[in-house]
Amino acid sequence: MAISKEHEIHSRRLGRNLGLGLVLVGFVALVFGLTVVKVSNLDPGVVASEVKN
């Protein structure tokens, strides 16, 4: 039988899960942003030596 009664604890858990979800999405976006910045700001000298190797 499915639990149909809504309890305060369910909304609190929903809040916690949504919060964690947003934190994780934010973290992914930040890592993506950092990657873009790091890749676009590579030192040309380093890139040239990497290509030679």
Place this chain on the structure above:
Amino acid sequence: MTDTSVFDHQNEAGFGDYIALLKPRVMSLVVFTALVGLLVAPVPVHPIVGFASILFIAIGAGASGALNMWYDADIDRIMVRTNSRPVPAGKITAGEAFAFGIALSGIAVVMLALAANFLAAGLLAFTIFFYAVVYTMWLKRWTPQNIVIGGAAGAFPPMIGWAAATGSITIESCLMFLLIFAWTPPHFWALALFMKEDYSNAGVPMLTVTHGRRVTRKHILVYTILLAPVALGLGMTSIGGPFYMFAALIMNLWFLKGAMDIQGREESAAQADGYKAEKAFFRFSLYYLFLHFGALLVEATLRSYGVGGW
């Protein structure tokens, strides 16, 4: 079988309780001072790298706060100021707080190393270690000088911000460190003077408990005198300038006057007016730090328009 609950879900933690573990109010000071350290540095930082650096410095500071709440749950339960924190309130177990603190510490240090550099990450790791182990586990319950040495943990953020931008430790970042380091004892001892019952009930050896209130008042004055040359010295470095010097001069004179007032007061007079001077000094100490770092930021902004600095 009845439908009675077998566990106490009334006390189950919400998202906000995990945020409370990170000591958001302390974190706001960390964010501000680290941001100033990063912005006044002579090396420009990409906004996303800067944002990530400040975020992970703040998370690292928050993680050390969670570790502090894990270890100090027993005394937090006794003190009125802290007994509603998530661990003593029974919303989060001490073990969960520990795991949360350790996990966030690791994430913050590794991410700061990737976003900025290894020096900044190393300083952050040392700060977390210093606050969680040296201060919380060792000094806090052992010596009345706990505030003096433990204050170093709160003094590192601007140095980390500076290191994130420049990759180095210089006289400027050392003086920003010293400014917070020397400011911490008068700030906390003023608080201890009017929150007297809390610390003695918890058995924390605050100076007020071990050496008495007369000695504490003298110590506040001594550290305020030591603080003034640090604050003014910072103004003579490359990040200082006339605006900062003027602001620092006014604030230090005011702070010194407050410390002298506190030193000269009899305990009976303080009790009679409800610790008015001590409370005013404590409140001003918050503005003192905020305005010093604010003045550094103003100086950096003026410099970018070619009018600030020496």
